[in-house]
Amino acid sequence: MGQELTILKLGGSVITIKAQPYTANSEAIKRLAGEIHRANIKPLIIVHGGGSYGHPTAAKYRIKEGYKEPSQAMGFSETHQAMVALNKMVLDALIREEVPAVTVQPSAFILTDKGRIRSMETDVILTLLELGITPVLYGDVVLDSTLGFTILSGDQLVSSLAIKLGADRIIMGIDVDGLYTADPKVDPSARLIPHLTPQELRSLQQKIEEVQVTDVTGGMLGKILELMPAVMQGIKAIIVNASKPNNLYRVLKGRKVPGTIIEASENVA
Amino acid sequence: MGQELTILKLGGSVITIKAQPYTANSEAIKRLAGEIHRANIKPLIIVHGGGSYGHPTAAKYRIKEGYKEPSQAMGFSETHQAMVALNKMVLDALIREEVPAVTVQPSAFILTDKGRIRSMETDVILTLLELGITPVLYGDVVLDSTLGFTILSGDQLVSSLAIKLGADRIIMGIDVDGLYTADPKVDPSARLIPHLTPQELRSLQQKIEEVQVTDVTGGMLGKILELMPAVMQGIKAIIVNASKPNNLYRVLKGRKVPGTIIEASENVA
Numbered sequence: 001m002g003q004e005l006t007i008l009k010l011g012g013s014v015i016t017i018k019a020q021p022y023t024a025n026s027e028a029i030k031r032l033a034g035e036i037h038r039a040n041i042k043p044l045i046i047v048h049g050g051g052s053y054g055h056p057t058a059a060k061y062r063i064k065e066g067y068k069e070p071s072q073a074m075g076f077s078e079t080h081q082a083m084v085a086l087n088k089m090v091l092d093a094l095i096r097e098e099v100p101a102v103t104v105q106p107s108a109f110i111l112t113d114k115g116r117i118r119s120m121e122t123d124v125i126l127t128l129l130e131l132g133i134t135p136v137l138y139g140d141v142v143l144d145s146t147l148g149f150t151i152l153s154g155d156q157l158v159s160s161l162a163i164k165l166g167a168d169r170i171i172m173g174i175d176v177d178g179l180y181t182a183d184p185k186v187d188p189s190a191r192l193i194p195h196l197t198p199q200e201l202r203s204l205q206q207k208i209e210e211v212q213v214t215d216v217t218g219g220m221l222g223k224i225l226e227l228m229p230a231v232m233q234g235i236k237a238i239i240v241n242a243s244k245p246n247n248l249y250r251v252l253k254g255r256k257v258p259g260t261i262i263e264a265s266e267n268v269a
Numbered sequence: 270m271g272q273e274l275t276i277l278k279l280g281g282s283v284i285t286i287k288a289q290p291y292t293a294n295s296e297a298i299k300r301l302a303g304e305i306h307r308a309n310i311k312p313l314i315i316v317h318g319g320g321s322y323g324h325p326t327a328a329k330y331r332i333k334e335g336y337k338e339p340s341q342a343m344g345f346s347e348t349h350q351a352m353v354a355l356n357k358m359v360l361d362a363l364i365r366e367e368v369p370a371v372t373v374q375p376s377a378f379i380l381t382d383k384g385r386i387r388s389m390e391t392d393v394i395l396t397l398l399e400l401g402i403t404p405v406l407y408g409d410v411v412l413d414s415t416l417g418f419t420i421l422s423g424d425q426l427v428s429s430l431a432i433k434l435g436a437d438r439i440i441m442g443i444d445v446d447g448l449y450t451a452d453p454k455v456d457p458s459a460r461l462i463p464h465l466t467p468q469e470l471r472s473l474q475q476k477i478e479e480v481q482v483t484d485v486t487g488g489m490l491g492k493i494l495e496l497m498p499a500v501m502q503g504i505k506a507i508i509v510n511a512s513k514p515n516n517l518y519r520v521l522k523g524r525k526v527p528g529t530i531i532e533a534s535e536n537v538a
Contacts, residue, residue: 073369073401080371081360088357091350100342102349108377108393121390124377127412132342143396 004168005043005129006252008036009158012051012139013175014242015090021056022082024089032173032248033093039252043129045161046090046101046136049154053086054079054139058151063141064115067148076149079141080107087138100133106140112152113145117160126165137161155226162230170227170235171251173242178260179220196224196262198231224262237262273437274312274398275521277305278427281320281408282444283511284359290325291351293358301442301517302362308521312398314430315359315370315405318423322355323348323408327420332410333384336417345418348410349376356407369402375409381421382414386429395434406430424495431499439496439504440520442511447529448489465493465531467500493531506531 010032017023036046050058058064061075087103094101110120125135139154162170182190196204205221220239227237240259242248250257279301286292305315319327327333330344356372363370379389394404408423431439451459465473474490489508496506509528511517519526 067400070401074364074367076400077364077369077371077402081357081364084353084357084360084372088350088353091346091353095343095346095350098343100346102346102376103353103374105372105374105377107371108374109390111392111396121378123380124412127380131336131345131412131417132339133346143393143400148400 003043005045005165006041006169006171007045007047007158007162007165007167008171008248008252009154009173010046010048010090010242011172011174012049012054012154014051014173015048016051016053016086018052021052022085023052024086026089028243029089029093030096031245032242033090033097033099035246035249036094036252037097037099039249041252042132042134044134045125045129045165045167046094046134047154047158047161048087048090048136048138050083050086050139053082054151057082058141063149064151065147066144066150072149076141083138083140087136090138091136094134094136101136102128102133104128104135104137106137106152106157107142110140110142110152110157111145112142112147112150114147115144115150115152117152117156118145120160120164122161122164125161153226155223159227159230162235163233167230167235170230170237171248172223172227172237172239173248174220174223174239175241175243176220177241177258178239179224179262192258193260194258196260198228198262198264201225201228201262227262231262231264234264272312274314274434275310275438275440276314276316276427276431276434276436277440277517277521278423278442279315279317279359279511280441280443281318281323281423283320283442284317285320285322285355287321290321291354292321293355295358297512298358298362299365300514301511302359302366302368304515304518305363305521306366306368308518310521311401311403313403314394314398314434314436315403316423316427316430317356317359317405317407319352319355319408322351323420326351327410332418333420334416335413335419341418345410352407352409356405359407360405363403363405370405371397371402373397373404373406375406375421375426376411379409379411379421379426380414381411381416381419383416384413384419384421386421386425387414389429389433391430391433394430422495424492428496428499431504432502436499436504439499439506440517441492441496441506441508442517443489443492443508444510444512445489446510446527447508448493461527462529463527465529467497467531467533470494470497470531496531500531500533503533
């Protein structure tokens with residue numbers, strides 16, 4: 001790439017209102033587009049989640065489990081179209097802020113097998129970056145060689161793109177400050193973990209699995225485990241609260257913000 | 270494919286109001302989605318043009334001529350986003366009519382060289398068809414190995430898809446009845462040509478080129494020449510007025526409507 005590539009994930013919980021189906025957080029989208037414009041970081045790839053757009057329709061038609069019956073074709077169509085609607089809002093906001101960004105529809109060029117990426121040509125993404133354009137991808141419904149179709153999460157996409165394109169860092173913009181010892185939304189004793197190595201993550205995971213089945217970190221552990229293959233290749237992952245104004249701007253500019261840094265090296269910056 | 274594949278082009282002049290920039294013909298889109306639903310033809314691929322959505326921004330930034338300066342990145346982004354807006358209206362209308370349709374963004378998987386398609390993986394399109402889903406593509410801005418980027422017309426896309434996937438027929442839905450001896454919108458003596466072979470087309474082309482530089486047929490000749498490689502492979506091309514209610518429905522169902530049929534065989538049905 002020449003310059004250091006950043007892959008930015010905008011969490012579905014940040015850009016939509018999770019409790020209200022098909023409701024975007026238009027203010028957050030506008031603010032984040034402004035922060036991305038001000039930071040002016042290139043090369044940059046943006047991946048966003050589905051939040052309250054993707055999940056309701058996907059769940060209704062059981063898209064993730066794969067193709068079972070012809071009536072699901074309509075569900076595949078509707079789930080994709082819900083993501084298109086959300087993605088269009090993100091792109092409209094970026095373009096309004098004069099960020100040259102172009103969507104690269106994941107389902108148009110990525111195929112999975114049993115839910116894992118099997119083929120992903122990166123020619124288009126690389127050429128866009130060379131032209132100074134920011135590619136924007138999103139968690140999507142995709143075709144799957146075993147299941148017929150399934151869901152490809154934005155998190156898997158982030159990790160795969162980071163590895164395939166040799167990214168320098170991954171920034172995960174979520175709606176809490178980082179990885180906690182428990183779910184900070186329900187447990188007041190939850191403590192933020194500022195720094196984590198893959199070794200520490202593994203022991204944390206074992207401790208959690210010994211105690212209970214559900215993910216006490218409020219779903220964060222699953223997201224982070226998805227990033228581990230990238231972290232093991234030396235890519236730094238920074239988890240930051242993008243719901244708080246200016247946090248994303250600051251982390252894009254390389255400044256320190258409260259959050260969780262996950263990296264393989266023991267040398268903490 | 271097993272069954273006979275139809276590739277349907279919805280002209281930009283049918284689904285937008287050409288004289289008004291960024292204005293969709295919402296009524297036409299709704300009506301055509303209804304006709305496609307009623308005809309219930311599978312396998313079907315839909316390709317639509319840009320009309321007053323794609324052309325103004327593309328012209329403003331001279332996208333077709335290729336990458337010349339960094340400021341065009343914004344133009345590439347905006348032109349694509351204009352097509353996304355139009356495409357979303359088409360898909361929303363199809364989904365409202367319970368047609369399981371999914372967009373396959375051309376620029377996400379097609380690369381051109383000097384404006385001609387250089388690579389186009391059809392795995393996604395074929396798998397969608399197998400699942401009973403109608404892929405929808407459109408004329409788009411695309412990355413080009415010589416020019417940096419350019420415009421890929423819906424007509425070139427139709428012809429390439431037809432050849433690559435072995436289509437049975439191409440239906441071109443436009444805003445006049447077919448190919449005329451002159452532009453029917455300005456010349457009252459213009460006569461509709463109901464049937465044409467490639468040989469007849471070539472002599473017509475020569476006659477036109479002898480007389481004057483501009484395309485007297487009102488731009489139709491260029492569109493038809495783009496289809497000739499497909500016609501030469503035995504694919505029938507039917508040009509029909511999709512602005513007239515029920516024409517598209519009837520032609521999808523294999524019925525005769527006024528129009529122009531172009532086919533290589535001398536045996537006229």
